[in-house]
Amino acid sequence: MGPVLPTLLLILAGLLVGGAWSLYRQDAPRGAIVVTGLLAVLATVGGVLWLLPGEG
Structure with missing residues (x-):
């Protein structure tokens, strides 16, 4: 599967940081x-x- 899952986790982390900032x-x-x-x-x-x- 390679680096797909960690990449998705890091993308999710970025979205969550943006969400926390927005909140x-x-x-x-x-x-x-x-x-x-x-x-x-x-x-x-x-x-x-x-x-x-x-x-x-």
């Missing part, structure tokens, strides 16, 4: 901003870790 600018509830930001961080970490060389 922040609209004075959305803090919980929604935090959850969206945490999902962005998880997607970024997942995408980056997937690209790191490992055993195999």
